[in-house]
Amino acid sequence: MAPPPPNNGRRTDRQGWHMSEFLQFLFSGITVGSVYALVALGFILIFNASGVVNFAQGEFVMLGGMITYFTYAAGVPLAAAAVFAIVVTCVVGVALNKLAIEPARGASVVALIIITIGASIFLRGLAQVVFDKQLHRFPSISGDDPIAIGGATILPQSLWIVGGALAAFLALYLFFARTLTGKAVVATANNKLAAQLVGIGTNNMMTLSFALAAAVGALGGVLMTPITLTSYDVGLTLALKGFAGAILGGMGSPFGALVGGLLVGLIEAMTAGYISSEYKDAVAFIVILLVLFVMPNGLFGRSALERV
């Protein structure tokens, strides 16, 4: 395609390699990767507690953005609208668990995948009827003036997204490692029967994890909408990328989800910048396939002993 860009006044460290360009790709990758990481965190929350891969996780993100927009458009202050959206999405998450996942206890992995895909189609269809099919956006938290760093720029909202992903990761990490409730969730995931025997209310643990996953997803939707825009159908792509990130990280630890999500975003941005923008999604999936071939449990996953 185009010849390599000549040096027109940019900072160059080596021939043909621009620091500022690299930084721009990096910022883009981190921004998008943080969104994926938030989706991936939601995935592993539910997976850890119930072994269910929730394909409706992307719809939580969509609901976060759409409900915030419509509440804000109705005259509610943005912060209140965002909180309202997160709370409503939590309720949807709990309802999903109570009405669709709990009644299907003991169903096969494929059946559970179909149920959550069904839930995702259902929520998307509902959003299309309740809201609309248009694209929407609401204002950024700290304005739209880009911050210049080393010849590249980043939007303040990107920093909010990155901060949101880090905060969600830290909160979950501390929750699982330090609190009794968090340990109970882990115990439920490891061995449901044993957890019940030591007096853990496993149903409550699952409800809790769905609520938390919905909240993390909705938070992602609230933070990303000023940059990425939202509409009733943004969920599917996000779910695929977030799922890929969670798997890459090893489908288990919050740390793996964070790193996996960020990696998918970075691979996409670097591929678009240095190789081909047409195949950036493909490269992300090729990397995932290769990682899985070499490490069948992802980057940070522990191999589980199979019970016979």
Add this chain to the structure above:
Amino acid sequence: MSGLSVRTATLLALALIVVLAPVLFPSSFYYRVGALIFVNGLATMGLVILVGYAGQVSLGHAGFVGIGAYACALGPVYLGLPQILCVVLGAAISALLAFLVGRPILKLKAHYLAVATLGLGILIYMVIYNEGWLTGGPDGMDVQPLGVRELLKDYGIKVGSSELWYWISGVVLLVGAFVALNLHNSPAGRALRSLHDSEVAASTIGIDVARMKLTAFVISSVYASVAGSQVALMNRFVTPDVAGFIHSVELLTMAVLGGAASVMGAVVGATILTALPQVLTVFEDFEHVLLGLIMMLVMIFLREGLVPSLARRMRRSVS
């Protein structure tokens, strides 16, 4: 019921449906829907072998449908092949690809396998979508007709496109069902089904687990590819959507909805998901809401899928 009678009964029932259903068709539009059901039913049968028999999941099977479809779109233009050979070529390419990637992919368990097959499907889709110089890109490309109608015309027989494809896809479906049912009862089929229950147990009694899984994957890719070729030839036009993730999910849903281990279930699942959008045009805006709802309800209340669950209920009420 013995295995033999299930096989014969299923084949007979399918043949009767194919032959008798047209009696109820008020217009040739219904032939078109019937043909779509048979084609989807064939692809779904492939998934029944993979998911139902061998217990492996695939979220990227539409990729093989895409290979079959584009083999028929590209073969005549670039290789000058007659369409019937293009169907074979597509199936061969699909089988080869499934064979090559199958081994590493099928080592993976449950969700890792799901994401790996998802990635495979998306990669195939992206090649078709991005290589516009070859495939026409997102706007799709024309497909040369099979030539059967012209041939029949020479003999003085005039058939509509929808009618013709109803009969072709109906016969192909019966052949597919015959193969799938025989596989079910063969030693290989029994070995496959033992994987479904426990791979560890299967390997301890001397079954080559990896090879059996690979076999199922390759067979199911051929089913999907032949279905894709038929869609392309029937529509005489093809877009990358046939290889898309949504289509993969549709196929998997058809398989699981009808009953993932049942050949009859594949046809029932395909019928429901193919006919539903036509019925739901009345509800227009609520099409997706209802579709999602049906998927969830069936999986919650009829966990093994419609056909096995209903069959069990009927048996219980008889005894």
Add this chain to the structure above:
Amino acid sequence: MLVDEINAAGGVNGEMIQLVMYDDGADANKARTFATRMVEDDEVVAVVGGSSTGATMAMIPVFEEAGIPFISLAGAVVIIDPVKKWVFKTPHTDRMACGKIYEDMNKRGISKIGIIGGTGGFGKSMHEQCVDVAPDYGIDIVAQETYGPKDADMTPQLTKIAGTEGLQAVLNPGFGQGPAIVTRNYAQLGIDVPLYQSHGVASKSFIELAGDAAEGVRLPASALLVADKLPDSDPQKSVVVAYRDAYEAATGEPVSTFGGHAYDGFKILIAAIERAGSSDPAAIRDEIEKTTGFMGTAGEVNMSPTDHLGLDLSAFRMLEIKDGDWTLVE
């Protein structure tokens, strides 16, 4: 809206129109099935629709074979070039949009441009057409990048384009959220050459989504978007103002050019049925082909056996976004 109006006024040739509607969801296979359903089951005499090029192309064999006139609402030039007996369309082609943009570039002395195109059907087709006709206008495309229809950030691609020497303008063929995000990223990176969008962003929501970043962006669009700002002498003014008022009264939403294309298609079809004096598809087809001097929301339509679109470049207006609103450039 239109059908109710006509039937209330006594129908066409004394017969009521019956409207059969399906949503093809821009899915080719689905469109094909609905097309068969219309022809075989609903026994329609003519069809208006097909919002995406893929869906349109999938339906064409059905209507060609059945001999049913079909007025498509999709953009790509392949629909009517080469001319197909039963197929017409109302929206300007993407090739014309490229031409209109290049004319404007020529006036501003711009000759070296970069293209960042969406990979959706619309963006990809227009991207190819713009590369194809560039030499006719002396335009040199020095950089090309693409992005996916659901992408959230295009700064890497824009950074690459901005680093190309001699760049004088950037063109973004695309549809949906892509153009709004490109426009915002463009402002974020502080790229200081003009940005051109396509007719794919032709509704007010683009300005809302892109915000301040949209200032100074130019695009070709139908007169519908600037109904009020047309001079009174403009022959199209009364048509577009009437449509806009009727549409906004009926739906409460601001007009977009896509609704206009459907409106034009219906108007052309109804007039053709009236002239044909029957509901015979072949007679209707012949009359659609004879459409001349029809003033629609997209411009003046003059069809002929060799032109099943009937619009020329004058149907497009070059707009620039100023102070959050469209303004006419000419």
